[in-house]
Each structure stands twice: as structure tokens, then as C-alpha cells.
Amino acid sequence: MGSSDPVRGVVVERVAPLGTAMARVTLRVVDGPVPEAVRTHAGHCRLLFPDDATDGGAGGSARSRVFTYRRWHADGRFDIDFALHGGTGPAARWIARATVGDRLGWKHGGPPKLTLDAPLPGPAVLIGDATALPVISALLERAHPRLHGHAILALPDIAGVLPLTAPTGVMVAHVPSGDAALDVLQGLALTCETTVFAALEADAMRGVRRFALDRLGVPRGRVFTSGYWKAGLATEDLAVAKRRADWFGDPEDRSSRMPA
Ligand SMILES: Cc1cc2nc3c(=O)[nH]c(=O)nc-3n(C[C@H](O)[C@H](O)[C@H](O)COP(=O)(O)OP(=O)(O)OC[C@H]3O[C@@H](n4cnc5c(N)ncnc54)[C@H](O)[C@@H]3O)c2cc1C
The missing domain is CATH 3.40.50.80 (Nucleotide-binding domain of ferredoxin-NADP reductase (FNR) module)
Structure with missing residues (x-):
């Protein structure tokens, strides 16, 4: 995780079910353009969710969870696909009631451990x-x-x-x-x-x-x-x-x- 990457704000533009087990959330970065270097295909980031288990969301504390950039749109928006695991962690609680206009913190992480765009020696x-x-x-x-x-x-x-x-x-x-x-x-x-x-x-x-x-x-x-x-x-x-x-x-x- 790139520790020098700043925490920026993102806003939910769309929430769409992917069957019953997953949901796709489209996020737009609110405070300025997203550099090309950050738009890593299959890379990861941290999303900061309200810690409403301890402060009801009122105290402004946040807990970060790691997610994958499923897709970058040409205009700098990105999609995150959430597994709906139904737990009680901050991400699970948030996605259960996520709605357009919600705001989260976002911190870019880095590229995936592996890419498959070049030939491999075997399967x-x-x-x-x-x-x-x-x-x-x-x-x-x-x-x-x-x-x-x-x-x-x-x-x-x-x-x-x-x-x-x-x-x-x-x-x-x-x-x-x-x-x-x-x-x-x-x-x-x-x-x-x-x-x-x-x-x-x-x-x-x-x-x-x-x-x-x-x-x-x-x-x-x-x-x-x-x-x-x-x-x-x-x-x-x-x-x-x-x-x-x-x-x-x-x-x-x-x-x-x-x-x-
Ligand atoms: C590099 C990376 C990329 C990731 N990309 C994605 C992604 O794109 N989409 C995605 O949905 N997740 C992704 N994850 C996994 C996600 O970060 C975890 O599932 C995370 O624990 C969810 O946070 P939470 O607040 O819901 O639960 P936490 O507060 O972390 O945990 C609370 C409880 O929920 C349980 N729990 C957590 N995840 C699951 C699960 N999937 N099924 C059942 N129980 C669970 C934990 O065991 C714990 O008991 C990624 C993780 C990494 C490291």
C-alpha cells in the first residue's frame, strides 16, 4: 500500500446488484483529477468506512478495508465489486445500505501481484x-x-x-x-x-x-x-x-x- 498516497474523498454514483451475492459500486473522486499512474488495472485501494459500530457514524472515525479496482472508466471513475458476506465489519455494514451520494475516504494502494498480459512459460x-x-x-x-x-x-x-x-x-x-x-x-x-x-x-x-x-x-x-x-x-x-x-x-x- 503506497503510504505516500493521500486520502481523498469519493462519492457513490451507482450501486448495482450482481446477483444476490455481490454488488457493484461506481465511485467518483470528488477532490480533483485522478492521475493516470493511479489507474492500475486490477490494482487495489483502501476505502475508509464510517465506524458506526462504535460511534453511530457521528464521531467521524473511519476504518479502512482493502478492495480491488474492478474497472477504471475513462473519466476517472472506478468500479468496486463487493462480496456481500453479511458480516458485521464496517465494509459489510456499509454495503448493506449503500446508496447514491454516500461519501467514503479512498487511498490508492498499488498494482496487482501478477499480470497476465505477457506469455507465461506454462499454464x-x-x-x-x-x-x-x-x-x-x-x-x-x-x-x-x-x-x-x-x-x-x-x-x-x-x-x-x-x-x-x-x-x-x-x-x-x-x-x-x-x-x-x-x-x-x-x-x-x-x-x-x-x-x-x-x-x-x-x-x-x-x-x-x-x-x-x-x-x-x-x-x-x-x-x-x-x-x-x-x-x-x-x-x-x-x-x-x-x-x-x-x-x-x-x-x-x-x-x-x-x-x-
Ligand atoms: C488485496 C485485496 C483485495 C481485495 N479485494 C476485494 C474486493 O474487490 N471485493 C471484496 O468484496 N473484498 C475484497 N477483499 C477482501 C476484503 O478486504 C475483506 O473481506 C474485508 O474483511 C471486508 O471488510 P469488513 O469490514 O466487511 O470485515 P472485517 O471487519 O474485516 O471482518 C469482520 C468479520 O467478517 C469476516 N469476513 C470478512 N470478509 C469476509 C468474507 N468475504 N466472507 C465471510 N466473512 C468475512 C471476518 O472473518 C471477520 O470475522 C480484498 C482483500 C485484499 C487483501
Whole structure:
């Protein structure tokens, strides 16, 4: 997250359901133009939501949550697709009643960990739940036409979710959970030439990471994994957990923490 990027204001121009499980919000930056460098395709940002759990929204305190730029419009507006997870965090509470004219804080983050616009040495496998559908959709719609591989989407409710635009060599599978996504991955005929991208609940992400590194032997440089959320942990606590050396559970990280 670019710490030098300022916090600016955004206003909601449109809220549109994407089926029953997601909603698309179009935001316009209110205080001046958006530099081209900020308009990173499939990049991420922080949105600052009112902390109405503690102050009813009256005290002006805000809590930031990370989201993906699903699409930049030519005029500098951008779309964010929210997974409607129904929790009690500030983002979940806000999207449940978001309306045109709402204002939020916005802080640009940075580009995605991976881009797919250049040819890869082998297939790509992209795994994500509803929170990663925006980044996977954005990556695939600009992917190199010869990209081949699999997108495995853990979406319990896909009704109304827009179809992915992807190169013809990418097979798309919908499964109900992160565990089921790992099952599909384990059944694919893949080699260490594969590039793996996984963004989903943290424990599910670790299962994918372990399989890619330990069983497929994919080099770490081609395994892009992120715990986009963790069951039972609010974003602030997740950020603390991610700073621990053994967050990914990689053997070298574990051994570096063992007493000599
Ligand atoms: C780089 C990045 C990009 C992201 N992009 C998007 C995006 O485009 N769209 C999007 O919807 N999310 C995205 N996320 C995930 C989003 O930041 C988290 O889901 C975040 O926790 C939501 O904040 P909250 O205030 O609702 O919940 P928090 O206050 O963070 O957590 C409160 C509770 O809700 C639970 N929770 C959080 N998310 C979920 C979930 N998806 N399902 C079930 N329970 C959940 C937590 O476990 C916790 O118990 C992204 C995350 C990262 C790191």
C-alpha cells in the first residue's frame, strides 16, 4: 500500500446488484483529477468506512478495508465489486445500505501481484472466492490470448454473477467452497511450470500454497497467494497475523524461527 498516497474523498454514483451475492459500486473522486499512474488495472485501494459500530457514524472515525479496482472508466471513475458476506465489519455494514451520494475516504494502494498480459512459460491456475472475483476477472479480461489454464472460483451462489471474459484456453470451474477448489486443483494434471494465483480465505489460501510449492514443486516466484480475509479475524487483526514470519507456513520460514 503506497503510504505516500493521500486520502481523498469519493462519492457513490451507482450501486448495482450482481446477483444476490455481490454488488457493484461506481465511485467518483470528488477532490480533483485522478492521475493516470493511479489507474492500475486490477490494482487495489483502501476505502475508509464510517465506524458506526462504535460511534453511530457521528464521531467521524473511519476504518479502512482493502478492495480491488474492478474497472477504471475513462473519466476517472472506478468500479468496486463487493462480496456481500453479511458480516458485521464496517465494509459489510456499509454495503448493506449503500446508496447514491454516500461519501467514503479512498487511498490508492498499488498494482496487482501478477499480470497476465505477457506469455507465461506454462499454464496459469487462478483460484479465488467472491472477494477475488474482481481481481481474477480483471486479470483474465486483459490476459494474453494464448494464456491457458484454469480459473477455479469458489462461489456458493453464482446466480447473477457476470460471466468471466477469458482467453479460450482458460477453463472456468465454479465450486461451492475453498476446500472444493483445492480438490479441483489436486485433480488437475499440472507441472512445476504452472503459475499459481490464489486469493481467498487465509486457511484455504494456505492449502493451495502448500500444494503448489510442496506437491507441484512450483518455484516460489510463480506462486502468488494472498489471504484476502480470515474467518473470525477483522482486517486489523489479520494485518497483525500477516506480519508474523510463519504466516504462509513455508518450511524455511518455520525453520528460521526455530532455536539453533
Ligand atoms: C488485496 C485485496 C483485495 C481485495 N479485494 C476485494 C474486493 O474487490 N471485493 C471484496 O468484496 N473484498 C475484497 N477483499 C477482501 C476484503 O478486504 C475483506 O473481506 C474485508 O474483511 C471486508 O471488510 P469488513 O469490514 O466487511 O470485515 P472485517 O471487519 O474485516 O471482518 C469482520 C468479520 O467478517 C469476516 N469476513 C470478512 N470478509 C469476509 C468474507 N468475504 N466472507 C465471510 N466473512 C468475512 C471476518 O472473518 C471477520 O470475522 C480484498 C482483500 C485484499 C487483501
